[in-house]
Amino acid sequence: MSMDILFLGVLIFFAEVAVLTLGTVRTMVTVLGESKAAFFLGCLEMTLWIFGTTAVMMKVGEEPFLGVCYAVGFATGNVVGILAEKKLALGNVVIRIISAWHGHDIAQAVRESGFMITTVAGEGSDGPVTVQFVVCKRTDMKHVLATAREIDPNLFYTFETAGGASEIRSPYESRITKLMRPIKRIVPQI
Secondary structure, rough: OOOHHHHHHHHHHHHOOOOOOOOHHHHHHHHOOOOOHHHHHHHHHHHHHHHHHHHHHHHHHOOOOHHHHHHHHHHHHHHHHHHHHHHHHHOOOEEEEOOOOOOOOOOOOOHHOOOOOEEEEEOOEEEEEEEEEEEEEHHHHHHHHHHHHHHOOOOEEEEEOOOOOOOOOOOOOOOOHHHHHHHHHHHOOO
8 A cells, every 4th residue: 555545544534534523513503503603514514525535436446445544534523523512512401400408508509600590399209309490501511510519419410402591691701702802802893
C-alpha cells in the first residue's frame, strides 16, 4: 500500500468522523427548532459526505482499505457524535425530584441557587413524598441535582426533554453569552 492511499484512508476516516458528528449535532438542533444552525450544519455535513463518499467510491474496488477506513470512520463518528451531543447538552429539561422527608428544604435550596421550582405533595409506595419540578437548561441539570443531593443524598429523580418553556432562569451564563461578551464590548448594538 502506498503512502498516498494510506493518507487518503486517514483523510476519509476523519472526514467520516466529522460527517457523523455534525449529523448528530444537526439532528439535535433540528429537534430544538434551530433552523439556521441546522441549515449550516447540514450544508457542511453533506459537503464533507459527498467528497468522502466520492473518494471511496472511485477507488474502493482497487483499494478495499479505503472502504475499511470509511466504515471505521462511520462507526467512530457515531460515538464521537454522541459524546459531542452530551458535552454540548443542548436544550431544556424537566427534572422531577422526589424526596420523602426533605422536599421543603430541597425546594428552598434550589430557589436560593437561582432556579425556579414547583413543589407538589404526592404519595409514594412507603407514604407521603414531595415531588419537585424544575425546568432548566440541560447544562444546568447537574447543578440542580447537586444542590438537591446536598440536602437529600437518597432522593429519586427523573428527567425528560422539555420542548419549550415560557421562562427559564439560570444563574449560570450561557456559552453564547460568554462568546458574545468581547464582541458586545466592541459593537454594543449587537
